[in-house]
Amino acid sequence: MNSPAPLPTTPESAPDYHIHALTGAATGSTRDLSGPLSAEITAAFAASPDGEIAVRSVDVNIPLLEKNDILAERNRGYFLGRGLTALNLVSSPGAGKTTLLERTLDEFGRQHRCAVLVGDLETDNDGQRLSRPHAPVAQITTGTVCHLDAGMIARAAQSIDLDGVRILFIENVGNLVCPASFDLGEQVRVVLLSTTEGEDKPLKYPPIFKSANLVLLTKVDVADVLGFKRDVAVENIRRIAPQAQIIQLSARTGEGMAEWYAFLQARAGRR
Template sequence: MDRIPLEKKVLSENDRIAARLRESYHEHGILCVNIISSPGSGKTSLLERTLERFPKGTRVAVLTGDIQTDNDARRLSRFGFPAKQITTGGTCHLDALRVERALADWSLDSLDLLIIENVGNLVCPSSYDLGEAAKIVMLSVAEGEDKPLKYPSIFAKSELLILNKVDLLPYVPFDIKLAREYARSIHPGMEILEVSCTTGQGLDQWIEWLEKRGKAVTSDK
């Protein structure tokens, strides 16, 4: 019996395509963010509130992943910016190849910001690099505040935590202080924004975060 060392990534094919995408975003000065949450946390609502705030002519596009239906892309295309659905047909996450294919007929020259809304799932999307500059995890106060402890992988890998639906705090037993502590126990120093897509609370800070992050991308170009 012989043992042959391999030292290769299991997802080397995905990682190869993700590296190609990252290089391409870098060349075009595009900030790409990958938003990940459970189903129903409010990813699409956040994108609606985000796109409606952008002035006409803002160089932004959205890719949205779901197992079935193009409902989200239809919701998001009302704002006049490019929005495309990636329907995975059963797969619980987006991968780099699907993103690359979806981008094939868009001109990256016309973009400064690409927002990817992943399939609603806190586990599987954490394993797949899409070439993004930052993963963003969203948790709504209608869920459990211990989600960072239950799903440490995605909280450890995400640059920013968005706590959504904070307008519901008076009506739910969610301990937001504890949620913040849990998140930072998994990811020390994690950036956290408290947001309500219903009242608009925190949306200015979210747009500022995108602007700050976008500047970081263009300055290291």
């Protein structure tokens, strides 16, 4: 019986995006997918004599988002099979994703092996900031695409060594609109709202907040200086996303970071 195929790649034509493993590059062959798959994907495997399924095997009449969802399901099975938890971090530009991850890798990442996939339109600046000897990091430059998609994650995940990784952070492109529609195969979606943005952001961009498992209210150390009303922001988050846990923190001062690490710890131990 053939073993499951590795993560699928994107179409035959050269992608418009680029992936650069900055630290912890994968060596040798990639590990096969394992873990539960949806009935649709299982049926596709059963119908394929060589056990392969990729984007090119999907009917072109299937809408773009449905194709993405198929790849996302494959990613999810791959991550589950490796025993890691993938978190998709989404926010407006400048909300503090990279600063948060820098401190997280330096503190939490010393005790639990983490990896990061970073998305930006251009440059590997954020990837370079996050590069650590103990944490595999790959930069995805998307060109003109304003979000990551499941195909990009499938390729990027195979570019780094995920052996022993318990937490995979996916730092999405700074945008609160497009990423809401694209499942990457993550188990947890984290939306950041900074105190520099205004308390009504959840009311203006409800889809992304409605999809959140966790909302991080960031840069709380400057809330008073900015006149930012934290209680109003929390009320707006709860109004739009009652399902989401809320953590208020500052990656600069350390306020709230223990609660963030406890959230990660609870997921790092899951198999």
